[in-house]
Amino acid sequence: MSFPNIFHFWKPVIEITILWFVIYHMMLFFEGTRAKQVLRGIVILLVAFLLFHKLDFEILDWLLTKLFAISVIAILIIFHPEIRQGLARLGRRHLFGTVLRQEEWDYILRVICKAAENLSKEKIGALIAIEKDEPLSNYIESGVLIDARVSVDLIETIFTPKSLLHDGGLVIQQGRICAAGCLFPLTQNQELSRIFGTRHRAALGLSEETDAIIIVISEERQDMSLVYRGRLYKDLSQEELLSRTKEIIKLKKE
Amino acid sequence: MPKQKTSISERIVHLFTYHPWFKLISLILAVILWFYVRGEIIKYNF
Numbered sequence: 001m002s003f004p005n006i007f008h009f010w011k012p013v014i015e016i017t018i019l020w021f022v023i024y025h026m027m028l029f030f031e032g033t034r035a036k037q038v039l040r041g042i043v044i045l046l047v048a049f050l051l052f053h054k055l056d057f058e059i060l061d062w063l064l065t066k067l068f069a070i071s072v073i074a075i076l077i078i079f080h081p082e083i084r085q086g087l088a089r090l091g092r093r094h095l096f097g098t099v100l101r102q103e104e105w106d107y108i109l110r111v112i113c114k115a116a117e118n119l120s121k122e123k124i125g126a127l128i129a130i131e132k133d134e135p136l137s138n139y140i141e142s143g144v145l146i147d148a149r150v151s152v153d154l155i156e157t158i159f160t161p162k163s164l165l166h167d168g169g170l171v172i173q174q175g176r177i178c179a180a181g182c183l184f185p186l187t188q189n190q191e192l193s194r195i196f197g198t199r200h201r202a203a204l205g206l207s208e209e210t211d212a213i214i215i216v217i218s219e220e221r222q223d224m225s226l227v228y229r230g231r232l233y234k235d236l237s238q239e240e241l242l243s244r245t246k247e248i249i250k251l252k253k254e
Numbered sequence: 255m256p257k258q259k260t261s262i263s264e265r266i267v268h269l270f271t272y273h274p275w276f277k278l279i280s281l282i283l284a285v286i287l288w289f290y291v292r293g294e295i296i297k298y299n300f
Binding site: 012015016017019024027028043046047050053066101118199 | 258264272273276277279280281283284285287288290
């Protein structure tokens with residue numbers, strides 16, 4: 001088979017792969033943002049449109065064609081901030097993400113839990129979010145970028161009350177301290193006890209929108225809590241905190 | 255901590271466990287879109 005023939009045969013495969021890559025990254029980008037629900041609606045409409053088109057439903061096909069023509073402008077206006085952020089971040093992400101080895105995760109979690117224990121003993125409040133599969137990029141952008149190795153001293157320094165970055169959350173991404181002073185969304189859950197302050201509300205809010213593992217240290221009650229997928233596990237010891245985080249990340253226990 | 259390289263097997267496992275539904279849905283959408291656009295191109299003889 002000559003080269004032009006091979007290319008002719010592979011052209012649709014290459015085109016579909018490129019389309020797949022673009023659609024997948026668009027979905028990843030919108031995951032965890034407020035635009036997610038809207039995007040889901042658009043995808044349903046798009047599938048319905050293609051179905052009506054294929055089945056020759058002229059009226060519905062015509063209606064949806066007109067709707068899409070108008071909605072292009074509406075989408076550009078509504079998603080203007082997201083589109084701007086997306087273009088700015090283009091090319092920064094790896095094709096299928098990167099993965100940390102078990103030993104790396106083990107080391108990072110130990111350091112974080114040790115730092116949490118120290119902060120709790122010193123009556124210093126803290127909020128630490130560990131990125132899992134869903135990107136925390138939107139929240140990282142609200143804080144100050146650090147990009148440093150995880151260390152007990154650095155985490156404690158960041159949360160020292162007179163530090164400029166002690167307000168807000170610390171984000172751990174790909175095993176590195178990515179940013180501090182980040183703003184997380186507050187939960188709207190009315191059932192949450194009044195003893196929990198803004199820090200716990202922010203942790204729950206973030207856990208409702210992403211799959212991040214969030215550690216909260218309360219300065220008043222000196223306790224450590226773990227928040228994951230909208231659930232709060234309070235009054236944990238350093239060992240319990242480490243064991244639960246490992247469980248979530250699915251690391252083998254010793 | 256020294257930076258360790260991820261093995262190929264770990265990367266392959268990660269490929270299938272990191273947002274598998276997103277990957278599947280986006281592949282289906284990509285195929286549908288490709289066939290739709292090709293149909294339109296043939297129909298209007300672009």
